[in-house]
Amino acid sequence: MRSESLTQGDLFKFDYFKCLRSEFAKNECSICIDLCPEGAMVFDRGKLTLDANACTACSACIGSCPTEALMSETFDPNHFSLNFSKQSESLISCKENVPCIASLSVEHLISIALRKEGEVVCDLSHCLECSVNKDNKIIEIINSMIDEAQKFLQICGSEKEIKVQTEELEESLEVGRRGLFKKLIGVAKEVNEEVSMTELMNSSEEKQPLKRILLKNALKLQAEKFPENSELDVNFSFVKAKKIDAETCTNCQECAMFCPTEALSLLQDNTGIIFQMGKCISCSICDDICQPGSIKSDSRFDLVEFSFDRMQLLVKHNLEICEECKVAFPYHGGEKVCARCKDFRTNHADLFTLAKDLE
Ligand code: SF4
Ligand code: SF4
Ligand code: SF4
Structure with missing residues (x-):
C-alpha cells in the first residue's frame, strides 16, 4: 500500500510517490497548499502534512493535484465526472x-x-x-x-x-x-x-x-x-508544449528519466528525445533538471497531438565518441571532445599544470 492516511479519520489519503514536491528536490508545487482555505495543508521537512483540526473536509485540494497524489474517501472527482x-x-x-x-x-x-x-x-x-x-x-x-x-x-x-x-x-x-x-x-x-x-x-x-x-x-x-488547423497559439495551466535546443542539449537524458508521466521518452537508439503533449502535466521538472537549460516550454498547443498522444521528435543527435572520456556525445563538428571534457579543460586547467609541475 503506497498511500498513507493524512488524517486520523482516514478522510484523505496521500501517495508520497506521486507527489511532485515530495519526490523531486527542486520541485515547488504548492497547488494543494495554496488551494486550502484553512491553511491546513503544510509542507514540512519534505513531507506534506494535514492539520486535522483545521481541515473542514471541503476537499478543495483534491481535484487540482496534477498527479492525483491526494485522494478523498468520500469524493472521487473522476468517478463524479463520469457519473454526472x-x-x-x-x-x-x-x-x-x-x-x-x-x-x-x-x-x-x-x-x-x-x-x-x-x-x-x-x-x-x-x-x-x-x-x-x-x-x-x-x-x-x-x-x-x-x-x-x-x-x-x-x-x-x-x-x-x-x-x-x-x-x-x-x-x-x-x-x-x-x-x-x-x-x-x-x-x-x-x-x-x-x-x-x-x-x-x-x-x-x-x-x-x-x-x-x-x-x-x-x-x-x-x-x-x-478546427482544421489544430495547432494554436494558446496556453493552458495543465499542459505545456516543449522544445529542446539541439545546440546546447548534451543528451544526458535526465529530462526523460525524471519526467513523472513519461511525456518525455528516449528514441530507441538513445540518439534523441520524444515528447507526447497529451501526457505532459506542466510540472516543470524537466526545466529544473536540465543543466544547460536546453529544454523550454513552447507557447503552442495542438489539439490533435494532445488528444491522440501523437509523438513529436524534440531533438535528434548525431553522436560521436569523445576522444578523451570515450563516451558518446552530440557532435556538432570540430574536435571530437564532449562538452563536459571541454568544460573540465577550461575550468580546471590548473590541475593539469599542477600535474606537469609535479613530474
Ligand atoms: S498538489 Fe499534489 S503534487 Fe503538488 S504538492 Fe500537493 S500533493 Fe504534491
Ligand atoms: S534537454 Fe537537457 S536534460 Fe534533456 S537530454 Fe538535453 S541536456 Fe539533458
Ligand atoms: S513539464 Fe516536463 S517533466 Fe513535467 S510532465 Fe511535462 S514534459 Fe514531463
Whole structure:
C-alpha cells in the first residue's frame, strides 16, 4: 500500500510517490497548499502534512493535484465526472453532489461538459456566505477554472458552455454538509461499468493521471469538430508544449528519466528525445533538471497531438565518441571532445599544470 492516511479519520489519503514536491528536490508545487482555505495543508521537512483540526473536509485540494497524489474517501472527482455526465441533472452544487466545486479541476470540468448531453451549470450561489470561501479566494479559483475550461471548449470547436448560477433557486437545495457527505459516500460505493474501468486504470502501471485519460477520451469522441488547423497559439495551466535546443542539449537524458508521466521518452537508439503533449502535466521538472537549460516550454498547443498522444521528435543527435572520456556525445563538428571534457579543460586547467609541475 503506497498511500498513507493524512488524517486520523482516514478522510484523505496521500501517495508520497506521486507527489511532485515530495519526490523531486527542486520541485515547488504548492497547488494543494495554496488551494486550502484553512491553511491546513503544510509542507514540512519534505513531507506534506494535514492539520486535522483545521481541515473542514471541503476537499478543495483534491481535484487540482496534477498527479492525483491526494485522494478523498468520500469524493472521487473522476468517478463524479463520469457519473454526472450520465445523469439528467445539470447542476454541480456543493448542496447537491460535490463537497465544493473547487474539488474538481479544469480538466474535470472540460470532460464533464464534453460528455454531458445537456447543459452544465456550476452553482456559485452559496459561495459568498460559505466559510470555505475566505477572502473570496475559492470563488476566484472556481471562476478562473470555469474560464479556462470555457476557453478550452471554444478552441476545440465545442458549442458547450459551462454556465454559472449565482442566485439561489426558489426550491430549497438545502441538504446540509453532513447529509451531503452521506450522499457522496453512497455515490463513491456505487459499482458500475465505468467505475470498474477507472479502478482498472488506477491499478495499472499508467503514469499519467486518470483525469487526463478521461479528458482525452472525451476529446476523441468529438474530434470531427476540431478546427482544421489544430495547432494554436494558446496556453493552458495543465499542459505545456516543449522544445529542446539541439545546440546546447548534451543528451544526458535526465529530462526523460525524471519526467513523472513519461511525456518525455528516449528514441530507441538513445540518439534523441520524444515528447507526447497529451501526457505532459506542466510540472516543470524537466526545466529544473536540465543543466544547460536546453529544454523550454513552447507557447503552442495542438489539439490533435494532445488528444491522440501523437509523438513529436524534440531533438535528434548525431553522436560521436569523445576522444578523451570515450563516451558518446552530440557532435556538432570540430574536435571530437564532449562538452563536459571541454568544460573540465577550461575550468580546471590548473590541475593539469599542477600535474606537469609535479613530474
Ligand atoms: S498538489 Fe499534489 S503534487 Fe503538488 S504538492 Fe500537493 S500533493 Fe504534491
Ligand atoms: S534537454 Fe537537457 S536534460 Fe534533456 S537530454 Fe538535453 S541536456 Fe539533458
Ligand atoms: S514534459 Fe516536463 S513539464 Fe511535462 S510532465 Fe514531463 S517533466 Fe513535467
